[in-house]
Amino acid sequence: MGIFDGMMGNASEISAGDAEKELTELLTSSEKVEHAYKLIRDLFVFTNKRLILVDKQGVTGKKMEYHSIPYKSITHFSVETAETFDLEAELKIWVSGNSVPIQKTFNKQLNIYHVQSVLASYVC
Numbered sequence: 001m002g003i004f005d006g007m008m009g010n011a012s013e014i015s016a017g018d019a020e021k022e023l024t025e026l027l028t029s030s031e032k033v034e035h036a037y038k039l040i041r042d043l044f045v046f047t048n049k050r051l052i053l054v055d056k057q058g059v060t061g062k063k064m065e066y067h068s069i070p071y072k073s074i075t076h077f078s079v080e081t082a083e084t085f086d087l088e089a090e091l092k093i094w095v096s097g098n099s100v101p102i103q104k105t106f107n108k109q110l111n112i113y114h115v116q117s118v119l120a121s122y123v124c
Helices: 003-007 016-022 112-123
Strands: 011-014 033-039 042-047 050-057 063-070 074-080 088-095 102-107
Touching: 016 033, 016 042, 033 102, 042 112, 074 112, 088 112
Parallel strands: none
Antiparallel strands: 011 033, 033 042, 042 050, 050 063, 074 088, 088 102
């Protein structure tokens, strides 16, 4: 993914192996990355145990926040698809104990239906 793609908010699926290398210190010994998506600098990672949201912060992206969500804590989610003139699709995830959803924006190049299907397979 080039610099221009990142500035335009392009999201892409990345290999589970690449995501696993980046999260080595965070994963448990029995945990495996199964699906991963890159959203500009951030990561949206499905493991066999939880959903991990990685928020890279600051100019260099070296400061990171890791948000770990056990699948059993996800109460529901929604997808808002992109239209012809709207270049973005949005995924909202509600976690038990929190009335405000976690929101992630994807561009049209990434199939939001595939992402929600992966999420549904873990939550349902």
